[in-house]
Amino acid sequence: MSCADDDSPRVRYERPADGVARVVLARPDKLNAQDRRMLHELDDAYQRAVREARVIILAADGEDFSSGHDLNIERAFAMDGVQPRTLTGGFDAAGAEGWYAVEEEMFLGLCLRWRDIPRPVIAQVHGRVIGGGLELIWPCDLIVAADDTVFLDPTSAFGAAAAEYFVHPWELGHRRAKEMLFTGEPINAQEARALGMVNRVVPRDELAATTLELAQRIAARPTFGIRLAKRAVNRALDLQGMRAAVESTFDTHHLAHSHNRERHGTLIDPAGPEIIRAEARELRTSPGEPADGSAT
16 A cells, blocks of 8 residues: 555553653554655654643654655655645745755754754654664654664665764764765664764663653653753754755755766665665664565
8 A cells, every 4th residue: 555545643642641642653563664644644643742741752663663755756755735844845846946845844954953842852762773863763852762773874875975963973972974865774762872973772671661750850850841851951952063064965865866866867876775784684673574665
C-alpha cells in the first residue's frame, strides 16, 4: 500500500505521567519512514503537547526509530491543498522553486520550528536512525539512546552535501561530521555519547523507563526556568553561527537537487537508494527487510 492510499495514523499521542506527553512515530511497517502526513501529524502532536505538558518525549514504534524520508517522493510529499505550518508557499511553482518551497516547509522549516518548542523535548531512540531520522532528533534538547542504536547520514550517496537540517558540526564535531558525510558510515550509541550527541545510553529494555524518569525529573522543576535555560543554550549556538549554517547549507542542498535534475532527470542520483539500502541492511540487528521504496 502506498503512503498516499494508507489513511492510518502516523503518530500516536500518549500521557505516560503527570506533566509528560509522549509522541510516538507509529509507522513501523515502513520503519517509520517520513511522509508529509507523518511530519504534519508530528507537528500537530507537538502543538497539543505544548498546551498539555511540561516535558515532551519523542519515541517510535517498531524495530527502528526512523529509516529517514519516504523515497516515494512525488506521492509522499504531495502538497495539494495542504495548509503550510511555516508561512512558506508556492509548492506548485515551476523549476527549482516549487521543490525548494516543499523542502523549506517539510524539512528545514519544521526542524527550526521544533527546535524552538517552549518545552524540553527528549528523543527516545533505538535501532537505526537514518538520514531524515536525524532531522527528528537533532532539534530535540536531550537524547536517550538504547545500546543498539546506530546513527547515519547517507545523503552523499544521493549526490548531496548533507540533509536539509545541517547541524552536523555542532552535534558531532567537524572532523567526525566530515567522516560521516564522506563515507556514510554509522556512529553507534556509545560513540555518539562520547561525542556529546547523546546524553545517556541504556539497555533497550530500560529505554522507555529511563527516558520517562528523566522527563519526570525535569517536569518537577519550574517551567519558566527550564524554558529560559533552553532559550539561553539555543541562542548561544546561534551566536556560534549554527542557524546561519543551517540556512546556507539548505541552499547548497538545493544546488545538488538542480544538478541531479540536469544530469539524471531526478532529484537525487539514482544510484543512491540502492547503495543506502545495501548499507542499511548490514546494520540490521534482527531479521527483515525495508519495504521497497520506503526510506533512505
